[in-house]
Amino acid sequence: MNAANFKHALFCAFITLIISYPILGLNLVSAGTSMGLEGASTVTIIGIFMAVAVVFLFQLCRDSAMAKLGQLPRPDFTSNRPPMTEKTRLKIQNIVILTIILGASLWPFIASRGSIDLATLVLIYIMLALGLNVVVGLAGLLDLGYVAFYAVGAYTFALLSQYFGVSFWFALPVGALLAALFGLALGFPVLRLRGDYLAIVTLGFGEIIRILLNNWTSLTGGPNGIGGIPDPTLFGLEFGRRIKEEGNLSFHEFFGIAYDSTHKVIFLYLIALVLAALTFFAVRRLMQMPVGRSWEALREDEIAARSLGLSRTGVKLSAFTIGAFFAGFAGTVFASKQGFISPESFVFLESAIILAIVVLGGMGSQFGVILAAIAVTILPELAREFSEYRMLIFGAAMVLMMVWRPQGLMPMRRIHIELEKQE
Amino acid sequence: MLEVRDLSMRFGGLLAVDRVSLDVQEHEIVSIIGPNGAGKTTVFNCMSGFYRPSGGKILFEDREIQGTPDYKISRLGLVRTFQHVRLFSRMTVVENLLVAQHRHLNTNLFSGLIKTPNYRLREQKSLDRAAYWLNRVGLLDMANRDAGNLAYGQQRRLEIARCMVTEPKLLMLDEPAAGLNPAETRELNQLIISLKEDYHVSVVLIEHDMSLVMEISDRINVINQGRPLASGTPDEIRHNDDVIKAYLGEA
Numbered sequence: 058m059n060a061a062n063f064k065h066a067l068f069c070a071f072i073t074l075i076i077s078y079p080i081l082g083l084n085l086v087s088a089g090t091s092m093g094l095e096g097a098s099t100v101t102i103i104g105i106f107m108a109v110a111v112v113f114l115f116q117l118c119r120d121s122a123m124a125k126l127g128q129l130p131r132p133d134f135t136s137n138r139p140p141m142t143e144k145t146r147l148k149i150q151n152i153v154i155l156t157i158i159l160g161a162s163l164w165p166f167i168a169s170r171g172s173i174d175l176a177t178l179v180l181i182y183i184m185l186a187l188g189l190n191v192v193v194g195l196a197g198l199l200d201l202g203y204v205a206f207y208a209v210g211a212y213t214f215a216l217l218s219q220y221f222g223v224s225f226w227f228a229l230p231v232g233a234l235l236a237a238l239f240g241l242a243l244g245f246p247v248l249r250l251r252g253d254y255l256a257i258v259t260l261g262f263g264e265i266i267r268i269l270l271n272n273w274t275s276l277t278g279g280p281n282g283i284g285g286i287p288d289p290t291l292f293g294l295e296f297g298r299r300i301k302e303e304g305n306l307s308f309h310e311f312f313g314i315a316y317d318s319t320h321k322v323i324f325l326y327l328i329a330l331v332l333a334a335l336t337f338f339a340v341r342r343l344m345q346m347p348v349g350r351s352w353e354a355l356r357e358d359e360i361a362a363r364s365l366g367l368s369r370t371g372v373k374l375s376a377f378t379i380g381a382f383f384a385g386f387a388g389t390v391f392a393s394k395q396g397f398i399s400p401e402s403f404v405f406l407e408s409a410i411i412l413a414i415v416v417l418g419g420m421g422s423q424f425g426v427i428l429a430a431i432a433v434t435i436l437p438e439l440a441r442e443f444s445e446y447r448m449l450i451f452g453a454a455m456v457l458m459m460v461w462r463p464q465g466l467m468p469m470r471r472i473h474i475e476l477e478k479q480e
Numbered sequence: 481m482l483e484v485r486d487l488s489m490r491f492g493g494l495l496a497v498d499r500v501s502l503d504v505q506e507h508e509i510v511s512i513i514g515p516n517g518a519g520k521t522t523v524f525n526c527m528s529g530f531y532r533p534s535g536g537k538i539l540f541e542d543r544e545i546q547g548t549p550d551y552k553i554s555r556l557g558l559v560r561t562f563q564h565v566r567l568f569s570r571m572t573v574v575e576n577l578l579v580a581q582h583r584h585l586n587t588n589l590f591s592g593l594i595k596t597p598n599y600r601l602r603e604q605k606s607l608d609r610a611a612y613w614l615n616r617v618g619l620l621d622m623a624n625r626d627a628g629n630l631a632y633g634q635q636r637r638l639e640i641a642r643c644m645v646t647e648p649k650l651l652m653l654d655e656p657a658a659g660l661n662p663a664e665t666r667e668l669n670q671l672i673i674s675l676k677e678d679y680h681v682s683v684v685l686i687e688h689d690m691s692l693v694m695e696i697s698d699r700i701n702v703i704n705q706g707r708p709l710a711s712g713t714p715d716e717i718r719h720n721d722d723v724i725k726a727y728l729g730e731a
C-alpha cells in the first residue's frame with residue numbers, strides 16, 4: 058500500500074462521491090410551479106458516505122486482493138490427465154454426451170413445468186453460445202451483434218406463420234438458412250476489419266436489425282411484436298386443446314389421453330434438446346475439418362494463413378455464415394416457445410450475455426460453453442429475490458472470473474492426433 | 481521459372497526497391513543478400529503478393545503475377561516463410577501442417593460432416609504427408625505440442641515443413657538461419673540442399689549468414705539501398721569489388 062495506491066483510492070472515493078451525491082443525496086421537489094432542491098434523508102446520506110468509504114478501502118488494497126484472488130487454486134480436472142488420443146477422446150466424449158442427452162430426455166417427465174420451460178431456454182442459449190463460439194472462439198472475430206441472427210430466425214418463423222400459415226418444421230430450416238444469409242451479408246462489409254472495429258460494426262449491425270424490426274410497423278407490428286406463433290406439431294399432431302388447422306389431429310385425442318398443457322412444453326424441450334445436440338456434434342465435427350482449422354489459423358495469424366493459400370474472404374464468411382445458421386435455429390425454437398416475439402427480446406444485452414457465456418466457458422471449448430450457458434441462465438432464476446441486482450451480480454461475477462480464471466471455466470483442449478510412425 | 485523484371489516498390493517518398501531484377505531456374509538456389517533495410521524482404525513481399533509493386537513485372541512460369549492476391553500466388557506453388565516466424569502458435573504442430581494442406585482436402589462441407597470414404601482417404605493422405613515432413617525435419621515427437629511452445633530452431637523448421645506439405649514449386653525463405661546456433665545452421669544447410677536435390681523445388685533465400693549463402697547458393701544477387709549491386713555465382717560475388725566495398729567490407 059504505497060502512496061500511489063493511496064492517491065488512486067482517494068481519487069476513486071472522490072469520484073464515487075461526486076457521482077452519487079447529486080443523484081441520490083439531492084431530491085427534486087416541485088413546489089407549485091417551481092422546482093426546488095432538497096437534501097435527502099440522513100439515512101441516504103450516511104449510506105452514500107459508507108459507499109464512499111467502501112470504495113476507498115477496496116481501491117486501497119485492490120492490488121493485493123486481486124493478486125490473492127489470482128492465486129486461488131484453480132481446479133483443473135484435465136491438466137494432470139495424460140493426453141488422450143483422438144479416438145479415445147472422441148469415444149469418451151460421445152459416451153458422456155450421450156449419457157447427458159439420455160438423462161436430459163427422461164428428466165422432463167418427472168420435472169415441473171416451470172423447470173422444463175427454463176431448461177428449454179438453457180438449451181436455446183446453448184445453441185446460441187455454441188454458434189457464437191464458432192465466430193468468436195474459433196475464428197477470433199469479435200461479434201457483438203450476434204443477437205441479430207437470432208432475431209432473423211425468430212422473425213422468419215413469426216412472419217411466415219402470420220402471413221403464410223407456415224408450420225414450425227418448415228420454418229426451422231428456412232429461418233436458419235435466412236439467418237445464415239444475413240451472416241454472409243454482414244460478413245462482406247467487415248472482411249477487412251479486425252478487433253475493435255469489427256466489434257463496433259457488428260454491434261451496429263445488431264442494432265440496425267432491431268431498429269428495423271421496431272420501426273417497420275406495417276410488416277412486423279413494431280414494438281407490439283407478433284403473437285399467435287404456432288407450436289410445433291408431431292407429424293401433424295397438434296398439442297393445443299383445440300385443433301387450429303383443418304385436417305390435423307390433436308395429440309391427446311390421438312393417443313387417447315387427457316389433455317395436458319405440459320405435453321407441449323415437454324415436446325418443445327425435446328426439440329430444443331435434439332437441436333442443441335445437433336449443433337454440438339456439427340460444430341465438433343467442423344472443428345476437425347479443414348474449415349474449422351482454417352478458422353483457427355486465421356485467428357492465430359492472418360498473414361501466415363494467407364501465405365498458405367487460405368482466402369481471408371472464404372474463411373471469414375464461412376465462420377459468420379455457419380455461426381449465424383445456428384442462431385437461426387435457436388431463434389425459431391425461441392419464437393415457438395414464446396408464442397410471441399417483439400424487438401424487446403433482441404436487444405444488445407442478449408448479444409452481451411451470449412458473448413459472456415462464450416468467454417466464461419472458455420473460448421473454443423464446447424463443454425465449457427455448455428457449462429457456462431447453464432450457469433448464466435439458471436443462476437439468475439435461482440436468485441430471483443435479487444433480480445434488481447442481477448446485472449450488478451453478473452458484472453461482478455464476470456470481473457472475478459476474469460481475474461481468477463481468465464481462460465474460462467474449461468479451457469479448450471486440443472485434440473491429439475496419432476500419426477503413424479514413418480520408417 | 482521465376483523472372484523478376486525491374487521491380488520497384490515505393491512507400492510514400494521512400495523507394496524501398498529500385499528496379500531489381502532476378503532470375504530463378506528450375507532446381508536452383510538463388511540468394512538475395514544485402515545489408516539491413518536494403519529492401520530484401522520487400523522484394524519477397526512483392527513476389528508473394530503481399531504488396532502490389534509500384535513498377536516492374538514478376539513472371540512465374542511465364543505468367544504475370546504482380547498484383548495477384550497473396551493466397552492465389554501461394555496456390556500457384558510459390559510459398560514463403562517469414563523473417564519473424566509466423567506459426568499458428570495455439571494450434572498443435574500437426575494441425576499447423578494440416579491447415580497448410582487444406583487444398584488437398586478441399587472437399588465440400590457435407591462430405592466432411594458425414595465423413596465419406598473419399599474424405600477419409602484424403603484426410604489420411606494429409607496426415608501421412610504431415611508425418612513424413614515432421615519426420616524429415618525431426619519434429620515427429622513434437623507432433624501434438626502447441627507450435628508456440630517449440631524451441632526457436634524447431635519453430636523455424638516447422639515453418640519450412642509447413643511450406644513443404646503444400647508441395648510448392650518455389651520456396652522463398654526469409655532469413656531462415658537468423659537466431660539459429662551453428663549446429664542448427666548446418667542442419668538447415670543440409671535441409672535446403674536436400675529440398676533442391678531430393679524434392680526438386682527451387683529456393684530463393686534471403687540470408688545474412690555468409691558462409692551459408694556461399695556454400696549452398698547457385699547464384700547470388702546483392703542489393704544495396706533498394707538497388708541491384710551485383711549478381712553472379714558465389715565466386716564472382718566473393719571477388720566483386722563493389723560488393724566487397726559496400727557490404728562484405730563493412731560487415
Ligand SMILES: Nc1ncnc2c1ncn2[C@@H]1O[C@H](COP(=O)(O)OP(=O)(O)O)[C@@H](O)[C@H]1O
Pocket residue numbers: 491494496514515516517518519520521522523
Ligand atoms: N510497409 C512498409 N511501409 C513503409 N516502409 C517500408 C515498409 N516495408 C518496408 N519498408 C522500408 O523499406 C526498406 C526496406 O525494408 P526491408 O525490405 O524490410 O529490408 P531488408 O529485409 O533488406 O532488411 C526499409 O527502409 C523499410 O523501412
Ligand SMILES: [Mg+2]
Pocket residue numbers: 520521522563
Ligand atoms: Mg528483411
